Amino acid sequence: MADEALFQFLHHEVIQYVNAAENGETENGRCITKLESMGFRVGQGLIERFTKDTPRFKDELDVMKFICKDFWTSVFKKQIDNLRTNHQGIYVLQDNKFRLLTQLSAGKQYLEHAPKYLAFTCGLVRGGLSNLGVKSVVTAEVSAMPACKFQVMIQKM
Amino acid sequence: MADEALFQFLHHEVIQYVNAAENGETENGRCITKLESMGFRVGQGLIERFTKDTPRFKDELDVMKFICKDFWTSVFKKQIDNLRTNHQGIYVLQDNKFRLLTQLSAGKQYLEHAPKYLAFTCGLVRGGLSNLGVKSVVTAEVSAMPACKFQVMIQKM
Numbered sequence: 001m002a003d004e005a006l007f008q009f010l011h012h013e014v015i016q017y018v019n020a021a022e023n024g025e026t027e028n029g030r031c032i033t034k035l036e037s038m039g040f041r042v043g044q045g046l047i048e049r050f051t052k053d054t055p056r057f058k059d060e061l062d063v064m065k066f067i068c069k070d071f072w073t074s075v076f077k078k079q080i081d082n083l084r085t086n087h088q089g090i091y092v093l094q095d096n097k098f099r100l101l102t103q104l105s106a107g108k109q110y111l112e113h114a115p116k117y118l119a120f121t122c123g124l125v126r127g128g129l130s131n132l133g134v135k136s137v138v139t140a141e142v143s144a145m146p147a148c149k150f151q152v153m154i155q156k157m
Numbered sequence: 158m159a160d161e162a163l164f165q166f167l168h169h170e171v172i173q174y175v176n177a178a179e180n181g182e183t184e185n186g187r188c189i190t191k192l193e194s195m196g197f198r199v200g201q202g203l204i205e206r207f208t209k210d211t212p213r214f215k216d217e218l219d220v221m222k223f224i225c226k227d228f229w230t231s232v233f234k235k236q237i238d239n240l241r242t243n244h245q246g247i248y249v250l251q252d253n254k255f256r257l258l259t260q261l262s263a264g265k266q267y268l269e270h271a272p273k274y275l276a277f278t279c280g281l282v283r284g285g286l287s288n289l290g291v292k293s294v295v296t297a298e299v300s301a302m303p304a305c306k307f308q309v310m311i312q313k314m
Contacts, residue, residue, distance in 0.1 A: 005202065005203055005206050006164055006199070006203060006231075006232060007163055007167065007199070007200045009199040009203060010167055010168070010171070010195070011167070012201055013195040013198055013199055014167070014171055014174075014195075015193065017171075017175065017195060018174065018176075021178040031207075034174065038167070038170040038171075038174060040276055041166070041170055042163070042166040042167055042170055045162065045166040046162055046163060046166060049162050069166065074163075075163060
């Protein structure tokens with residue numbers, strides 16, 4: 001509980017700060033990029049810790065399952081609720097109650113702020129996958145808070 | 158373990174980012190101030206969670222003991238090793254193995270970077286105390302990493 005609050009509060013502060021620091025130049029885009037790249041590096045670090053004693057993954061799907069279960073549970077205290085794939089390199093991870101959105105009002109009022117609250121996590125997933133040898137592009141979308149979907153597009157090398 | 162790593166990695170990223178964002182204007186001072194004020198707001202939030210079911214504190218010393226034990230353990234997974242006071246509003250909290258410094262080399266090489274790694278925590282303590290009705294100024298000093306001392310000067314109102 002305590003740790004979770006610490007992460008949530010710090011995450012919130014980071015968003016506020018990055019938003020203020022990047023303002024003036026261009027608007028949202030730069031802020032999102034910065035948050036995403038912070039997430040990327042944190043994801044890289046975390047996945048190394050988490051997989052230290054894990055056996056080698058069988059394939060890409062096995063890696064994705066690890067992200068949805070172990071990785072997500074460690075960071076957000078719950079699993080991804082639904083994982084779907086087209087078996088051609090696109091995965092959709094759905095979280096029906098995403099932790100970093102639960103602090104925001106569930107109405108449509110703050111929907112425009114949602115991308116800022118998802119950027120770090122997109123980076124987190126991309127960084128984690130990257131250090132498992134899976135290059136990807138990760139985007140997020142919200143239709144009704146606090147549910148959201150992360151789309152992972154694997155980049156074939 | 159996982160949470161702790163998450164916080165440590167994010168904390169590290171924040172320092173890097175704030176440092177880069179504030180550079181050019183003035184150097185270290187502004188960076189430290191920003192980190193401290195982020196810590197302040199996080200500390201305010203955390204202490205409200207942590208003291209939700211705690212009985213009212215007897216006095217100032219009682220508050221400081223809570224910070225050294227419960228608060229420190231929640232955030233840094235260990236207690237403060239030594240608490241000293243002159244009974245006139247100055248408290249010195251010594252941590253012999255401060256978590257946010259353990260990632261840095263223990264030599265003197267990176268001693269100059271230590272203040273950046275302590276500023277957030279100074280704010281954390283100040284914010285926590287503030288929401289318990291104790292106004293203070295908190296500074297930190299390191300002589301031999303990873304040990305450090307936080308000095309809390311209570312501001313009588």
